Amino acid sequence: MPSPASYGPDYTPQMAAAIASCTASISRLDARISVSSAASAWNRRATWSGYARALQLQSAEVDEIDVFSWGCGLQIPGRPLRSTTLDLFDRFDAWAAALADPDPLAWRDTLPTAISAPAVATQHPALVRALDQVRQHALADGGILPWLGLPFALRDSGLSASTLPCLAGGAKAFRLKRKPDADDWLAVLRALERSAREGLERLHDLEKFHRNAQRAIVEAFRPGALPRLLALTHHRPLLSPQGVADALALSVAGASKLLERAVAADLLVEITQRRSWRLFLPPDLAVEFGYAAPKRGRPAKEPPPLPASRDLTVAFDAFDQEMAAIDKLLTSARGPKLSSP
Template sequence: MPAFFGPDYSPKMVAAIASCTAAICRLDARFTVSSVASAWTRRAAWSGYAQALCLQSAEIDEIDVFSWGCGLQIPGRPLRSTTIDLFDRFAEWTTALGNHDPLAWRDSLPMAVSTPRVTLEHPALIRAIDQVCQHARIDATALPWLGLAFALRDMGVTATPVPCLAGGAKALRMKRRPDEGDWLAVLHALEAAARIGLERLQELERHHRKAQRAIVAQFRPGALPRLLALSTHQPLLSPQSVADRLGLTVAGASKLLDRAVASQLLVEITQRRSWRLFLAPDLARVFGYVKVPRGRPRTEAPPLPPSRDLAATFDAFDAEMEAIDRLLSSLPVGVT
């Protein structure tokens, strides 16, 4: 007999649930202790929102959401619609992500979204997806897909809302009872989002270590540490945006960006002398501006030997990271 709640627990379904849960837990465990958690959260929020817009059939790609978040228009990309505000839910969602009250999001859900006692016998992941399913049938906006990160937190799958774990499937809204294929599609998409999120977190941590080594190698770092801290939080930059954020001239910002490109910490994605744009190397590979290297990956350089001078340099760089984080958090959403 088919179950009245959740999917039919066939061996294939049980394996998918276990694999998806393991991927989410690996990301959550790594994310909560990462030294670049704040910068990664900002990037993951753009990725999660892009997935929610995709489920709303919005004609926009992930790179365009990153472009909007950084306040820059990438040449060659389609212009955003001026008749429909695709980002009307972003501010509300990011505010909820920063709210430390675990009941704030749950209390804002419609009264019809409930968790019967019988559901306690089912896996926490299934209960979280069902909560999104109930919300999606009531609310036709992207807010239910964005609520998956909070549902996973409420059900104990994650310790905190993970922004990149936003999504679902259109069948959760259109069908009264999703079939096995619909459940598997949601589980596989969620597992892929967790796996990609962990890979990007590792790349961002590698970028942070590479930035530290680049600062130490410079005879006179100057404003380079501030630029590298800014690029960690805001991966898409232009000379004008750097000049505005760091209080430099446009010419000085251009020279500073060239130093970062020479250290392989930024990639120029525009081949022109005016209105130049620069992107973090990991995202440049993801978005197709740089070819993905083939073969065995290069061995990362060994960590620098501990010393008092290096510790002071790294502490100063971390202080710059915190200052940039506070600066970007104080700006209006979508204006960076």
């Protein structure tokens, strides 16, 4: 490896192992998301996760669940109220629009002209080049955009085929130090690897939820609006009776009964034990955010796949169409608010 006198970290065995491990985690996530049927729903959740991490690097006192609740348009009782004087989410719509932009050069064209890579950069790993772009951007811009730019830098470096929004991040040391030391680089690499692993685990959980939803629909004597509710849950995991009623054109009482059916089928968990202003989350997110206790002991064996039949194929295709319709509805509802970065 070249001497990193003015570029990149010192390539000790520990650093080389961290770079290789982080690169492998990103590659695994990218490979899985490229073939997953739950990619659209995962991307929506990953966008909230990545934005939460970027806010934390800006020293904002916000947790991931707060960004999820903002994205779903709900306030969770007991959580701090959002500031009315400072808009923490003023960059979110522009970032979401950039993530969905098919032009791979659109984000790069908005970078400050001061960001450049020396000739020696081509001799360094792609992951180091991507992180150094974020470091230069953080020195030139004191806002949140440098941390939001990491998924684009990873894509432009060839580490991922598409932007993976859960990989937004960086390190405060990139902004505070002209040359981060080895500990700073290792901290960034480990945090990025952890984000990639968590993103892959959440994709697995989402796909498992999809399979469980299919089984629940097949086992229901009269599914009714249950498929539409489960399709909505994929894309908007935090639910309330009023929100479900508005999205699915139901009465509040009907939406409450529908949510209770999903709870009885172990597809949702109520996180507010109250008669009014009830809120629900999928089991995996309820456990992750601390609203439900994780199950102890050996994990339950997943039921075998349902036998193939024409009737099941029709039911599953209808469910996938419901998911696509909900995705289109939520995307179009957000569309007019988008602005360019």
